[in-house]
Amino acid sequence: MSGPSRSSAPDALLLRTSINGDAVQLAIEPHHTLLEVLRYQLDLIGSKQGCDKGDCGACTVQIDGKPALACLTLAAHAEGREVSTVEGLGDAHGGCHPLQDAFDRHDAAQCGFCTPGILLSAEALLRDRARPVSRQEVREALAGNLCRCTGYTKILDAVVDASEVMHGTDAPSARPTSKEEAAQ
Amino acid sequence: MSENEDIPVGEDGGQPHTQVGGVHRKVDAMERMRGVTRYTDDLKLPRMLHAKIKRSPHPHAKILSIDASAALAMPGVHAVITGKDLPEPYGIIPWTPDETALCVEKALHVGDGIACVAADDEDTANEALEKIVVEYEVLEPLFDPEQALEARDNPINPYSLKGNLSKKVLLEFGDVDATLEQSDLVVEADYFFEGTTHAAIEPHCALAHVEANGILTVWSATQVSHYLHRELAKVLGLPANRIRVIQPPLGGAFGGKSEPFDLEFCVAKLAVMTGRPVKLLYTREEVFYSHRGRHPMKMKYRTGFTKDGKITGVDAKTVLDGGAYSSFGLVTTYYSGQLLCAPYGFDAYRFHSKRAYTNKPACGPKRGHGSVQPRFAIECQIDKAAEVLGLDPIDMRLHNDIGADSETVNGFKVGSNGFSECLRRVRSSSVWDSKRKELPYGRGIGVAGSTYISGTNYPIYPNDMPQAAVQITLDRSGRARIFSGANDIGQGSNTMLAVIAGNELGLPLDDIRVLSADTDLCPVDLGAYSSRITLMVGNACVEAAQKLRRLVCEAVGKRWEIPRKRVTLAQGQAIDREDPERNVTLAEAFVWAESDNGLLAATGSYNTPKDRHGDYRGGTIGASPAYSFTAHVAEVEVDPMTGVVDVKTIWVAHDCGRALSRKIVEGQMEGSAYMGFAEAIMEQHVVDPGHNGVHPGPSLLDYRIPTFLDTPELEALIVESPDAQGPYGAKEAGEGPLHPSIPAIANAIYDAVGVRMDSLPFTPPRVLAGLQARAEQERTAESPPHKPDTNGARRIA
Numbered sequence: 011m012s013g014p015s016r017s018s019a020p021d022a023l024l025l026r027t028s029i030n031g032d033a034v035q036l037a038i039e040p041h042h043t044l045l046e047v048l049r050y051q052l053d054l055i056g057s058k059q060g061c062d063k064g065d066c067g068a069c070t071v072q073i074d075g076k077p078a079l080a081c082l083t084l085a086a087h088a089e090g091r092e093v094s095t096v097e098g099l100g101d102a103h104g105g106c107h108p109l110q111d112a113f114d115r116h117d118a119a120q121c122g123f124c125t126p127g128i129l130l131s132a133e134a135l136l137r138d139r140a141r142p143v144s145r146q147e148v149r150e151a152l153a154g155n156l157c158r159c160t161g162y163t164k165i166l167d168a169v170v171d172a173s174e175v176m177h178g179t180d181a182p183s184a185r186p187t188s189k190e191e192a193a194q
Numbered sequence: 195m196s197e198n199e200d201i202p203v204g205e206d207g208g209q210p211h212t213q214v215g216g217v218h219r220k221v222d223a224m225e226r227m228r229g230v231t232r233y234t235d236d237l238k239l240p241r242m243l244h245a246k247i248k249r250s251p252h253p254h255a256k257i258l259s260i261d262a263s264a265a266l267a268m269p270g271v272h273a274v275i276t277g278k279d280l281p282e283p284y285g286i287i288p289w290t291p292d293e294t295a296l297c298v299e300k301a302l303h304v305g306d307g308i309a310c311v312a313a314d315d316e317d318t319a320n321e322a323l324e325k326i327v328v329e330y331e332v333l334e335p336l337f338d339p340e341q342a343l344e345a346r347d348n349p350i351n352p353y354s355l356k357g358n359l360s361k362k363v364l365l366e367f368g369d370v371d372a373t374l375e376q377s378d379l380v381v382e383a384d385y386f387f388e389g390t391t392h393a394a395i396e397p398h399c400a401l402a403h404v405e406a407n408g409i410l411t412v413w414s415a416t417q418v419s420h421y422l423h424r425e426l427a428k429v430l431g432l433p434a435n436r437i438r439v440i441q442p443p444l445g446g447a448f449g450g451k452s453e454p455f456d457l458e459f460c461v462a463k464l465a466v467m468t469g470r471p472v473k474l475l476y477t478r479e480e481v482f483y484s485h486r487g488r489h490p491m492k493m494k495y496r497t498g499f500t501k502d503g504k505i506t507g508v509d510a511k512t513v514l515d516g517g518a519y520s521s522f523g524l525v526t527t528y529y530s531g532q533l534l535c536a537p538y539g540f541d542a543y544r545f546h547s548k549r550a551y552t553n554k555p556a557c558g559p560k561r562g563h564g565s566v567q568p569r570f571a572i573e574c575q576i577d578k579a580a581e582v583l584g585l586d587p588i589d590m591r592l593h594n595d596i597g598a599d600s601e602t603v604n605g606f607k608v609g610s611n612g613f614s615e616c617l618r619r620v621r622s623s624s625v626w627d628s629k630r631k632e633l634p635y636g637r638g639i640g641v642a643g644s645t646y647i648s649g650t651n652y653p654i655y656p657n658d659m660p661q662a663a664v665q666i667t668l669d670r671s672g673r674a675r676i677f678s679g680a681n682d683i684g685q686g687s688n689t690m691l692a693v694i695a696g697n698e699l700g701l702p703l704d705d706i707r708v709l710s711a712d713t714d715l716c717p718v719d720l721g722a723y724s725s726r727i728t729l730m731v732g733n734a735c736v737e738a739a740q741k742l743r744r745l746v747c748e749a750v751g752k753r754w755e756i757p758r759k760r761v762t763l764a765q766g767q768a769i770d771r772e773d774p775e776r777n778v779t780l781a782e783a784f785v786w787a788e789s790d791n792g793l794l795a796a797t798g799s800y801n802t803p804k805d806r807h808g809d810y811r812g813g814t815i816g817a818s819p820a821y822s823f824t825a826h827v828a829e830v831e832v833d834p835m836t837g838v839v840d841v842k843t844i845w846v847a848h849d850c851g852r853a854l855s856r857k858i859v860e861g862q863m864e865g866s867a868y869m870g871f872a873e874a875i876m877e878q879h880v881v882d883p884g885h886n887g888v889h890p891g892p893s894l895l896d897y898r899i900p901t902f903l904d905t906p907e908l909e910a911l912i913v914e915s916p917d918a919q920g921p922y923g924a925k926e927a928g929e930g931p932l933h934p935s936i937p938a939i940a941n942a943i944y945d946a947v948g949v950r951m952d953s954l955p956f957t958p959p960r961v962l963a964g965l966q967a968r969a970e971q972e973r974t975a976e977s978p979p980h981k982p983d984t985n986g987a988r989r990i991a
């Protein structure tokens with residue numbers, strides 16, 4: 011979809027949700043996806059549409075802290091839940107999350123179209139592990155996010171780097187180098 | 195100031211390289227990561243309408259009538275257009291105008307555009323499409339290029355001058371037949387390269403609006419704003435000065451957005467008709483049908499060798515499956531032969547390429563345009579020869595390196611050449627020598643090399659104007675603004691320009707604003723294709739920035755009463771080279787220079803040297819100011835029971851001349867190697883003749899592209915062999931490093947299990963079929979056992 015679809019007011023639902031920590035109330039169409047509501051009603055354009063059918067991961071947001079595909083999620087599902095999008099990612103970190111900083115330092119975003127979705131999948135991983143992560147853990151956690159530009163290498167570098175910035179490098183699972191992994 | 199001890203001051207009269215060669219945060223990446231960058235579909239204008247295109251369900255059909263009255267009568271529908279509203283034929287190559295915005299007489303493939311609706315919203319537009327009644331006379335479709343060339347009574351494209359022959363090129367250099375006759379070894383084989391598509395994650399999108407001053411503005415996810423500007427003027431019948439094209443930040447392209455598409459013409463026409471902004475976003479399915487991806491090629495190669503492994507001559511015969519329209523096909527047909535003549539030198543060469551029309555989505559340029567397919571063939575040929583001759587494949591390639599300052603058999607002048615260094619780097623990083631000897635059955639390692647152009651010597655339409663131009667202005671607050679027509683498609687060209695200007699003017703990148711790809715504001719640039727931007731636009735930027743540097747240094751020198759050349763600009767300051775304690779901020783220096791000269795603005799432009807090619811017909815196509823070189827080693831593991839190929843690591847050494855920004859160059863190398871790997875192992879853009887020519891899986895689930903888990907480790911090894919033609923010696927890095935992935939993997943599979951993969955992609959059924967054939971040959975003693983089975987990998991019985 012490139013815009014809101016026809017409004018037929020009588021069917022509208024009242025959605026009460028939280029988006030990036032802000033309480034939000036708005037009338038939505040029952041058949042609208044979360045991606046449509048975010049992009050076209052709330053102007054939260056950071057969540058991208060690459061396929062609109064669950065294949066690419068560009069629309070990844072978090073619902074109650076877990077990655078979710080906004081194009082496959084009905085907006086009504088967000089009722090009473092907490093939705094996080096890329097626009098809210100840096101808020102608690104003075105405007106720039108360590109992941110965003112690491113992606114910037116590693117040139118991990120080429121066109122950047124996959125990046126918001128990847129950042130949200132990666133943030134959930136780092137929050138869940140709360141320690142430095144290995145490249146293989148990142149690969150597994152991000153396997154649902156396609157990137158066509160980077161060959162994934164710089165993204166792996168950036169996510170591992172961010173996990174070390176956030177959680178230190180001396181934890182037991184500090185990253186194996188790519189060569190060690192390749193030799194496994 | 196003591197911190198000045200660290201400031202590099204440069205040679206007399208030259209700038210220190212404070213930016214070039216470093217690692218940079220891209221000028222526009224952080225806003226993308228915060229989700230505030232507005233890509234085309236993120237733009238929203240008041241009263242904006244939404245458009246959708248009705249598409250042909252038939253691969254080949256005459257359009258008898260179109261009745262849109264029921265659609266037009268729907269509330270919320272504002273306009274409907276058909277091919278008759280935009281009948282002017284166009285083509286990205288001016289010599290082959292063989293497509294129209296929407297079909298006029300005939301639909302030529304499933305998904306060809308028939309009519310377009312503008313409505314209040316997408317739901318209404320989609321519903322209106324259902325109400326448009328199209329009467330077709332179904333014609334016999336042709337899906338096989340060789341059959342299409344034979345079918346003289348069934349011409350596909352109504353604008354074609356030669357039936358289903360879209361383009362033919364036959365060129366011969368030296369005496370090929372005699373050379374092959376005298377060669378110690380002639381390797382002969384057939385290869386098939388499957389079609390693949392770009393699959394950028396951002397679907398195509400365009401928005402048009404007629405501004406109050408009557409200017410038609412078109413925002414489009416395009417990589418060629420200037421060509422789109424020209425074609426819009428032609429097809430809409432409007433003067434170019436009444437049209438403005440803006441390329442918003444782009445979500446990937448890879449060649450897939452390098453010509454006009456139906457949606458741009460449709461939104462423009464509908465905006466003119468309705469007086470309202472109109473936007474159209476392709477569905478993912480439409481992206482697959484609009485295609486313009488890699489041409490399938492059938493290639494018949496004969497290659498001669500001396501017994502010590504020198505290539506003597508090449509005879510190449512190629513059939514290209516072009517799909518329904520020409521697109522860039524004239525160039526592709528030339529590239530399928532012209533770009534084969536380096537990095538290896540040989541004295542006799544003939545190529546005969548024919549491009550056929552078929553009833554499929556049109557093929558066009560994909561990363562490594564036209565030369566990825568023949569590269570696959572020649573690199574496999576060399577590997578086969580190395581085996582017969584008992585030579586190491588890397589040694590053999592070193593032995594054939596054409597070298598620097600050389601001339602290819604087809605007359606191209608090669609300047610710098612780091613190919614041998616690339617081979618040495620992949621050899622040592624991959625530990626080639628011991629792996630080649632020691633890897634057991636089921637595991638293998640393979641090598642391949644390649645070359646690519648850094649822009650084409652001639653633009654698409656002949657003219658004597660510069661190919662690239664940049665304008666820079668300096669601001670009294672100490673900032674620079676760069677205006678450039680170049681399309682940043684994610685490859686980082688905006689950052690490249692900032693790095694160059696920052697290097698010349700001593701400015702941090704934060705103080706440089708790049709405004710690009712807006713035809714109203716920026717000088718013309720031809721666009722992001724053929725890897726031209728770093729070399730061409732980079733050179734233009736150097737020129738403009740150096741003019742300004744001279745003005746600033748002059749003004750500072752005047753105030754300090756020292757010669758201009760004693761002043762250097764670095765790290766936000768103007769500094770006296772001989773007395774670095776004496777310095778002033780650039781903001782102050784700019785004020786001095788503006789006081790002396792008026793507004794500080796300069797232009798730079800670049801045009802190609804015209805002596806880089808032979809003077810035969812077609813000799814200019816494929817000629818470039820500078821050539822990049824690449825070598826890959828791929829290591830694979832092949833499961834002999836399932837035929838699954840697991841690519842472990844690809845070592846990518848690429849001679850980019852000079853890496854202006856190291857991580858960006860590495861990113862281009864990794865992204866290229868990834869894309870080649872994807873074509874080798876999994877991608878197939880095909881239509882199904884058994885189902886009326888539909889694409890069997892036009893989605894990112896069914897058209898499998900590699901995920902994080904599929905992609906091998908990619909080790910980027912930058913090689914720098916500076917070229918006199920490039921800015922600071924830089925050559926391309928965005929396309930060349932794709933080429934060797936595919937043959938390196940094919941050659942590694944052979945090393946692993948003794949099976950030659952001459953057809954793409956290397957899917958498990960194909961590998962298994964090869965394994966079975968090999969087992970049969972070994973059983974009948976036609977072939978010896980491939981290699982020892984030291985780690986117990988089970989062989990097929």
Ligand code: FES
Pocket residue numbers: 058059060061062063064065066067068069070079080081082
């Ligand atoms: S847009 Fe949701 S997965 Fe592609």
Ligand code: FES
Pocket residue numbers: 118119120121122123124125156157158159160395445446684
């Ligand atoms: S950076 Fe372009 S798709 Fe990932």
